[in-house]
Each structure stands twice: as structure tokens, then as C-alpha cells.
Amino acid sequence: MLNLISILIGIVSLVIVIPAQIPLLGWANWLALPLVAIGIVIGQLSSSDSGRNFCLVVLLIAAVRLMIGGGII
Numbered sequence: 001m002l003n004l005i006s007i008l009i010g011i012v013s014l015v016i017v018i019p020a021q022i023p024l025l026g027w028a029n030w031l032a033l034p035l036v037a038i039g040i041v042i043g044q045l046s047s048s049d050s051g052r053n054f055c056l057v058v059l060l061i062a063a064v065r066l067m068i069g070g071g072i073i
């Protein structure tokens with residue numbers, strides 16, 4: 001059950017992260033990062049690790065975009 005919750009949190013975060021790839025919308029990644037962190041923690045508590053891994057991929061996408069944009073743009 002925790003794995004399913006983690007996957008759902010990851011999907012919601014991904015919906016926020018995808019439009020944030022557009023220039024001048026990178027600030028939306030800052031909204032997604034705490035949500036992804038919650039998903040990773042919940043996924044860690046689960047017996048399966050697919051939800052945690054999915055959240056880690058979303059975190060990687062958001063973090064790379066923030067590094068490219070200098071943290072704001």
C-alpha cells in the first residue's frame with residue numbers, strides 16, 4: 001500500500017515537473033521537490049522499491065533542470 005502511495009505522489013510530482021522544463025517555469029521544480037522527498041520517504045518504508053525508484057527519477061529530472069537553470073529560471 002505504501003508503494004502505491006509513493007507511486008501516486010511521484011505521478012503528481014511528475015505532472016508538476018514536466019511543465020517546469022519550459023524556460024521561465026523552472027521555479028515550479030521547487031514546488032515539486034518537497035513532494036518528491038515525501039514520496040521517497042514513503043517508498044523507503046514500503047517493502048517494494050519501485051515507487052521509491054520512480055520518485056528518485058523524478059527528483060533527478062527536477063534537480064538537473066534546476067542546475068541547468070541556475071536554481072531559479
